[in-house]
Structures are given as C-alpha cells and as structure tokens.
Amino acid sequence: MNATTDLGDRRQHAGQDGTAVSTPSLNGAEVLLRVLQEQEVEVVFGYPGGAVLPIYDALFKQNSIRHILVRHEQAAVHAAEGYARSTGKTGVVLVTSGPGATNAVTGLVDALMDSIPLVCLTGQVPTHMIGNDAFQEADTTGITRPATKHNYLVKRAGDLARTVHEAFYVARSGRPGPVVVDLPKDIMVGPASYTVASTAPHRSYRPITEPRIEAIRQAVALIKRAKRPLFYTGGGVINAGPAASEALGRLVRLTGYPCTSTLMGLGAYPTTDPQFLGMLGMHGTFEANLATHGCDVLINLGARFDDRVTGRLDAFSPGSAKIHVDIDPSSINKIVPVDVAVVGDAGRAIEMMIEAWHEDRAEPDREALATWWRQIEAWRGIDSLRYSQDPSPSAIIKPQHAVKRLYELARETGRDSFVTTEVGQHQMWAAQYYAFEKPNRWMTSGGLGTMGYGLPAAVGVQVGHPEALVIDIAGEASTLMNIQELGTICQYRLPVKLFILNNRYMGMVRQWQELLHGSRYSESYSEALPDFVKLAESFHGTGMRATCLGELDDTIRAMLAHDGPVIADICVDEAENCFPMIPSGAAHNEMILGPDQNEQAARITVEGMMLV
Amino acid sequence: MASTDETEITAVISVLVENEAGALARVIGLFSGRGYNIESLTVAPVEDGRNRSRINIVTSGTPMIIEQIKALLDRLVPVHRVADLTKDGPHVAREMALIKVVSTGELRSEALRIADAFRARPVDTTTGSFVFELTGATDKLDAFIELMRPLGLVEISRTGIAAIARGPHTI
Ligand SMILES: Cc1cc2nc3c(=O)[nH]c(=O)nc-3n(C[C@H](O)[C@H](O)[C@H](O)COP(=O)(O)OP(=O)(O)OC[C@H]3O[C@@H](n4cnc5c(N)ncnc54)[C@H](O)[C@@H]3O)c2cc1C
Ligand SMILES: Cc1ncc(C[n+]2csc(CCOP(=O)(O)OP(=O)(O)O)c2C)c(N)n1
C-alpha cells in the first residue's frame, strides 16, 4: 500500500462537502463505520470471517450500529431485504471474502430482481494478494457484476469513504437495487481519511425522478376518455414510499376506476377496498385478469409487465391503449410496447396525474364506466377464490382456509402485522387470502422466486419493527432452505411466527406435474420431514401443530398470543391446487378455475410446457 | 406506440464512460448476459487526464432491441452519454485494418496494384510478403479483403470502427 498517498489524504482538512476531514487516528474499518453512521445505518446483518475481522473489531468498539449475526450469508441478505422493504431504509449486509461473498449471491440477485435497496460489504484479500488465488479469494466484483445494480472494489484508502457513500446513493436512488462494496483487508487495517457524503451530482449516474408534464397530460387525456379503464399497479409504487401509496388511493378514488396489483405491489392500494379487483397474473383473480384482457386503457404504475402477469404476450390486453409509469427507462417498451411512457418516480407521477385530471376539462364517460363496472361485477360473481372447507372439526384443513383464518385472527389482535413468505403455493395463497391495507407489510420473493427467503426476511422485518406481529407464511420444503435462522431468531429473542402450510409436497411443483406432466410426481414429495414442533423446541422456541380443522383456530390464537418465536405446523390438504391459474403460454381469458367454479378447460399447449 | 417492427437493423452506438476498472466489462456483460450481438467494439480514452473513454459498438437487432440496448447502457452507473449514431443523423465511421499477403510473381504485383487503387499503404515489405494498412468504411475494407483472398491473403487484423456524428454537434 502506498503510505505516502494516505498521509497526503490525511493532511487534507474539513471544508465543503466531499472533502477530506482530518482524522489522523482512524483506520479503514473505523472510517467505514463512520460512513455507515453518517448514512444513518442502525443495523447490519452479517457473518464474520478472516477478511472482515478488522471491521468486526471496529464494530465491537462502538454502540451506535447494531449487528445481527445470521447463520448463513444468504440469510443476511434476505434479512436486509426484509428490513429494507418494511422500513423503506437501505439494508446493510457484511460478509467475509470468498465463501462469505459467494453465499450472498442468491440474495443479491433476489434484491436485484425485486428492486430492493441494499449495500453489501464484502471482505477481500489484501490488495497485493488479489489475483494470486489467495486463501478465501474470490473475484467478488466479477461474480456480482450481473447480480448487482453496481459494485465497487476499493483499491485505495483515499477512495474508501467516498465510495461507500456513493454505494448508498446508488442503492437507494432511481430504481433501487443491491450494491456491493468489496473491501480488501489492508485498506481496512491501514490509515484512511474520512470524507462526508458529497451533495454534488454524481459524475455520470443521474436517475430521472421528475416526470415530464407533457407525458402526464397525454396520459391523463387518455385516462379521462377511457370507457373501460384499469389501474395496474406494481412494486414501483411501494418503492416510491408510503406517500405514493397514499396518492394512489386518492387517484383511484377520484377516478372511480378499478385497480389491480401485481404480487409485488400488494398493499399500495388497500386490498379490501371494493375498487380493488385482487391480484392479476398467473394466480390472479378472474375479474382482475379479464379486466386486464378487456380494458381499453391500461394504466401501469410501477410494474414491469412480467411474464407471470402478461401470460401469452400477443394476447395480453389486446385492445388497450397502454400507459407506463416507470423510473427505469429500460423498463419502457422492454416487453410490451406502450402508447404513453412516463419516466419518473411513481409518487410524483401520481400526484401530477391528480392535478392534470382536475385541469383536463373533459368529462369522464360515466355511462360507459357504469357498464364496465357491471361487467366487472359479473366476473367478480364467479368468486374465483372460493374454496370448499368441510366444516366438521375432524376435517382436513384447506390451506386457503388456514391463511384466511390467520388473517382474520391476526386482525382481531389489532396489531400491525407484517407477512413474509417462502416460494410456492403457500405464497400464492398468502397473496390471495391475506389482506393488506398498507404498503410495506408484504415481503415476498417475486422476481427470483427464492425458496428460503421468508424466514430470514422475517428476521429483518422483526428487527426493524420490534413491536409488530411478523409472520412467515411458509411451505415445509422452502422452510428447510434457511431453517438455520431459527438460531438467529432465538439469539435475538425475535418473536417471529413461522406459519407452515405443511402439505408434505413441494406443492407448486406437484401442481405443475399434475397439470402438465401426467401426474408423475417426480421428486416432489417432501420425504423425511423433521418434526417441526420438536425442531422449534430444539431452537428454544415453541412448537404447535394443527392436524384438523377443529385445532386450527386454537393453534393460530395460541401462536398469536405467545410473545416468543413460534413454529406452527399446519397440516393441510396435500392435494390442493392453487387456482385460478393461467397456464404458462396461455392468455388471460384462458384461465383455469378451481373445481368449485365452472369448469373451464384451458388448452395447455406443448409450447406452454416449454415455458417455466 | 413503440415500433414492433421485427426486421433487424444494424446500429452504431457510441458510449462515453467513466474510465474506471470494470466499466468495459459492464458494457460487454450487458450484451453477453442478454444475448445481444456485438459486431465490433472499440474503446480508448478520449479526454485529457484520461478520465473518460469512448466505446463504439456496432450491434444489430430489431428496433425495439436497439432501444432496449441503449436504455440498458444508459443506466450503467459509469456511463455518461449514449448516442445512437445511426439514428441521430449522418455520421462518419472508419476502421483500420492490417492485412498480410504472402505471394510472389504476378500475384504479388496484382496485390500491389489493387492496394494502390484502394490507397492501402504497405507498412511492411519483404521479398515474399506485404502488410497493407487500410483505413476506411467497413464495406471498403471488406471489399479490399475479398480482392486480396486469391492473391495470397494470410492474416487480417482489424480495429473495429471509430465513429462520430457529422456536423457541429457533439455526443
Ligand atoms: C411462484 C410465483 C408465482 C407468481 N405469480 C404471480 C402472479 O400471479 N401475479 C403477479 O403479479 N406476480 C406473480 N409473481 C411475481 C412475478 O414473478 C414478478 O415478481 C412480479 O409480477 C413483478 O412485479 P412488478 O411488475 O410490480 O415489478 P417489480 O419487480 O416490483 O418492479 C418494479 C418496477 O417499478 C419500477 N420502479 C421502481 N421504483 C420505482 C419508483 N420509485 N417509481 C416508479 N417506478 C419504479 C422498476 O423500474 C420496475 O420496473 C409470481 C412469483 C412467483 C415466485
Ligand atoms: C431455491 C429454489 N429452488 C427451487 C425452486 C423451484 N420451486 C418453486 S416452488 C417449489 C416448491 C416449494 O415447496 P413448499 O415450500 O413446500 O411450498 P408449497 O408449494 O408446497 O406451498 C420449488 C421446488 C425455487 N423456487 N427456489
């Protein structure tokens, strides 16, 4: 390391933003922690190792930043995601070099796909050893380049503070995402200078947040003249902060138009409101999907036309003029060509649309709207989420019913509740049967679909909201993917509730095998499951089990009343399928409904089988 | 409404990037990770102090894909500017090639005659070989190379294009 350079840096003095502050006694690790403090970081999720020992030493010597020791680095990232999504802050992760960094990769891609702001600090071998295949060396910036929004390798102590400040800015601004900062050990040990966060614009990175007024007016002109309009809202509204959700509520009520949401957007508009049609897409409601198919103006606010939403592209919302509000210009016309593109923050765009609505002097076509709503009510009348639960106490529990009762009983407690999920059928049932009145209460892995997300995410949510009710609605298979986090939950006395819809199958896989592969259940049975009650106890928690309907409510009540961590093993119908379902490669009007609704056979094409 | 035209077009895109480690890898990774074509790529620092480099990329795809590529390039953190030279107006694009021809007798003199017609300069000469240097538009280089094939062409080294918009405006 070039000591003279660092001395040179240290001789600089505090001044305007971005200049060095004279801090002769700090080493790199201490400078790093000062940056985190300035960035108002309250908690870091991490796991130690050789390359980050100096950082752990600096953590040991201070109290302002809390460290949560996870049991696996992937879980550190998911915990930070849960924390970020539920608090609106940037999640922070600290892992060691080599295996620490590679273990974090799944979490990083998960955060990238779902636009979650994270800063992940990775240890690295000393600068002079980089490239030597040194012990626990991995090309972390190389590996994580396509897994992050951006990444950095800090090669000079003088760049450390500026780089970490910049990482926070990049992670949270524009379309949020994960940012890795790779920190060689010598930089952490050696002297470094502190610089405060710069307020000058970034040299090259300038996200657009303010929408163009012309685009807004054009959009509103279309919206106001619509005969069959539909709001299609997504995770971008959640990213835009609670004020954006509040504005969305005003816009939807002002227009009187129907509103649907993606999986990632749930909670931005209250899901119990009559203007809300339920989720759209592969497992969306009949009314949401047919409205998407039949609308004449589709207003996409912060959603990205994901394939789980569009189904067969050439049949997606075929007759509509499309408006797309997105902060990322590369989302526009990526999959579905649109008529009006509004680049900018969803919250700002919605506020401007409300103003433009008042300015535009056209009168909405109330008659056409009434007809449209009558059509929607007819679709709603199908009651596509109906399921039949045998009411006898000895009856087998339907998973849908378990989620419905969980929601109702949790609501009775009057507590603010946050739900995370794993991936599979239970995730879809959670989306369908749990209601969300507010944003940031629903944490799920949508884009990557990472089994094992929910339990560590619940850790992060509970750390961010110590008083709240935090429930991971889980499948038994997914749960085992990060089950070690029961250790973290125990250590920090986090009263997380792990609510397992135990169908003894990788149910989502089993469902596809039933529908697409002739009921050949290849490797999808959850063999050799642990006894989840004893498992809870061995991690110093409380285990409970419900095996029949008669035990369901009492189990849920006991779980909610307990002030510590609980695993509730809810034994549910093994054969239940998740409906409605638009098979891959089918159009929205080719939805399969459940056995209780009118049988509607969809052609499951060979082409559809090749899709995932 | 955005173009849904399925015909493939070729585009010359210039990108001004911060000259930092990994910047080129990000650009290339964007293409390889998403299955887009790179037909040629050139990169060199273009500013005093060498803090910015210019990357010129020739790529092809449907108009929607070209727009997507530009948007994806533009959102990379170290990217300052992205210009679509093909779309934004007339531009000049030039590349340089070094072409080795090994032949004697009539073939050798024919090679020299054609090189002269193309204003290709011999930059290395032995009794049995030439290395010609030729600068020009890509199709001119292609044409020259085709003519050299029967005359003893053995090796080609091409730079890929450097391109710039015509007229007073800048990237
Ligand atoms: C088993 C399974 C089944 C699924 N089934 C469904 C389904 O039936 N229906 C469904 O909807 N999803 C489903 N998903 C989820 C799906 O894969 C996608 O993750 C989801 O549809 C994407 O949601 P989104 O469009 O809201 O985009 P997100 O991934 O949330 O992306 C947000 C978009 O908003 C933009 N943005 C970010 N911040 C802002 C801002 N401040 N202002 C404006 N724009 C912003 C981003 O650029 C991006 O384009 C399923 C997932 C799994 C694992
Ligand atoms: C890490 C990972 N591996 C594989 C998959 C594919 N996959 C999707 S759902 C699923 C089964 C999930 O089973 P379970 O957790 O029991 O949930 P269920 O569908 O039964 O509710 C699998 C294997 C995945 N999404 N993530």
Ligand SMILES: [Mg+2]
């Ligand atoms: Mg299961």
